[in-house]
Every structure is written in structure tokens, then in C-alpha cells.
Amino acid sequence: MKRLAILLSLLCSPVMLYASGSNVPLLKVKTDIGDMNSLQRGAKYFVNYCMGCHSLKYSSYGRIAKDLELQEDQVQKDLIVSWEREKRLSSYMTTAMTKKQSEVMLGKAPPDLSLIVKSKSTRWLYTFLKSFYSDPSGDYGVGNALYPTGMGMPHALVGLQGLQEAVFIEKCEGGELVVNAKTKKKECKGGNMASRFSHFKKKTIGPKGSMTASQYDLMVRDLVTFLEYVSEPAKLERQRIGVWVMLFMILFTAMAYLLKKEYWRDVH
Numbered sequence: 001m002k003r004l005a006i007l008l009s010l011l012c013s014p015v016m017l018y019a020s021g022s023n024v025p026l027l028k029v030k031t032d033i034g035d036m037n038s039l040q041r042g043a044k045y046f047v048n049y050c051m052g053c054h055s056l057k058y059s060s061y062g063r064i065a066k067d068l069e070l071q072e073d074q075v076q077k078d079l080i081v082s083w084e085r086e087k088r089l090s091s092y093m094t095t096a097m098t099k100k101q102s103e104v105m106l107g108k109a110p111p112d113l114s115l116i117v118k119s120k121s122t123r124w125l126y127t128f129l130k131s132f133y134s135d136p137s138g139d140y141g142v143g144n145a146l147y148p149t150g151m152g153m154p155h156a157l158v159g160l161q162g163l164q165e166a167v168f169i170e171k172c173e174g175g176e177l178v179v180n181a182k183t184k185k186k187e188c189k190g191g192n193m194a195s196r197f198s199h200f201k202k203k204t205i206g207p208k209g210s211m212t213a214s215q216y217d218l219m220v221r222d223l224v225t226f227l228e229y230v231s232e233p234a235k236l237e238r239q240r241i242g243v244w245v246m247l248f249m250i251l252f253t254a255m256a257y258l259l260k261k262e263y264w265r266d267v268h
Contacts (some may be wrong), residue, residue, distance in 0.1 A: 023196055024145045029126040031225040034236060039068050042226025045219060047079050049156045053102065053110040055094040059230050062089035067233055107152060117231040122224050129157065129220045133166035134205055144195045161216045162209030168195040 032038060043064060046056075063217060065075045072089060079093075095110075102109045117125060128146050132155040135143035140154035145166065155163075171177075175191020186193070229235070 013097070024127065026121070026123040026133065029120050029122055029221055029224060031221060031228055032237045033225060033229045033231075034087065035225065036069055038222045038225045039229055040070065041219075042222040042229075043068060044078055045223045046226055050113070050223075051093065051095055053095060053097060053106070053153075054113045054155075055092075056114050056230055057092055057094055057112050058114040059093050059233070060089065061091055061093060063233060064093070064230075065089060067229070067236075073080055110153065112139075113227060113230070115231050116227045117224070122228050125227065126224045128224065130157070130217070132161070132164065133200065134163040135166075148197070156218075157216075159210070160209045160211045160219065162204035163206045165201040165203075167198045167201060169198045170195050211219050 008133050014053075061075050061079060064070070064079070065072065070079075075089060097105075099109045124146070128144065131145035133145065135141065139150050142155045142158070142163070143166070144151050155161075168188060171194055172186075172188035172191050173194050175188045178187055178189055179185070180187050201258050209216065232238075
């Protein structure tokens, strides 16, 4: 029993560490990788806004064209950028920026997003894309609620969403919160003052995005749906085959039961 408890604690420890990394609750999102229109829109958004830095090195244009029911001319027009038109359907979806170039310009190479949904989750990715806010002291003038210490990337979708303003609450951790009589400022005696994310203001600041809040939510959902498909392209086929396998098992079980009764009828 003791060994079982230790094993369960070890299995749960990554979850507890992840939960302690940010106090932002993950937003719910309903994705459907069987929705071809959503997948096609998501692929277009990824190529237009994400592929300048991030690649999908395990996905080929041909596989995506087949699964998303796209014609070759549609792939050439909508998915392959103009300066890479020499690429064929057999080519993988890699970014034009080399690793050295990205390290010089961004400090480190942006990660490949082929397995981002498998690594995190659809809810995490959806929340991440909706959690950018204005932060002049942060990298590229923005921050993200899921990365309190900074993440080192710009808000690629700022032209669509606009800039949000985040509200933080200061908390005294490990000490006593007091108000300085002279400065009237809150101080944390015997501990550290920490800012915790609270919420976003309803109105954006600066130039407005080209999308309304509901349109942006739909766009992010489509993008997350596409990346969910990319993380496991065979998922739809696996689910389709799984239904037939379960039906076969039910039929086989019924036939085996009837055969068993026939064999043992004379014994009783």
C-alpha cells in the first residue's frame, strides 16, 4: 500500500508542478478535427501568422492537402508562401528562417509546433493565445499570463486581437503586509511582494484589432483545432476504425456466448 501511494505521488508530481507555475485557469474550448472548414481556416491562419518562426517538421503539404480535402492549386496558393513556391507537396512544412538566423534575431530558435497539443493540451494552447497583454518592460512590449517570468516572443496575432490590458494584484508572500505611514505604499515585512495576474480589462488599448472578440475566439479555436490535428493526423482514421473494432468485438462475444451454450447444452 505504501509503495502504491509513493507511485501515485510521483505520477501526480508533474501535474502539481505545472499547476503551481501559473495561477491562470485554463479556458475551455470545444474543438472538432472532423470539421474540414475549421481545419482549413486553421491551416491558413498558421501559415499566415505562425509559420514565419514556427515549423511543422513532421507534416508534409501533401498529407495536409489529402486530409483537409484541398486541391494542389489551393495548397500552392494558400499554404505555400510566395518565396517558397518551388516546394512540392512532398515537402515538409518548415520555416524559411534558419536556426542561426532565429538565434541571432530572437535569442533562441522558436520551437517546432508539431506536437505542441500533445505536449500541453488544447485548453492550454487556447488560453495561451488569448493571454497576451501590453507590458512595456517585457519582451517585445508584451507579456503572457501563462508565463509570469517572460516567454521571449512577440504577439503575432496582435493585429487581429489588439492589445489587452492586464490587472495584477500584489500579495505579500511569507511576511506581513503593512502600509508605510510616510509613502502610503504597501510593504511586505519579512517576505516578498509578488504580483499575481487577476484578469484582463474588457477594452483593448492602443490600435484596435481587425477582429471582434468573438471573431478572435473563433479564429484561435480554428488554429488550435488545426494544431490538434497536426499532433496526430491519424486520429480521425483511428476513431473510425475503432468503432468497427468495437462492433466486431460485441458481435464476436455474442457468437462465442451462443457457441458456448451450444457446446454445454448436452452436458447439463
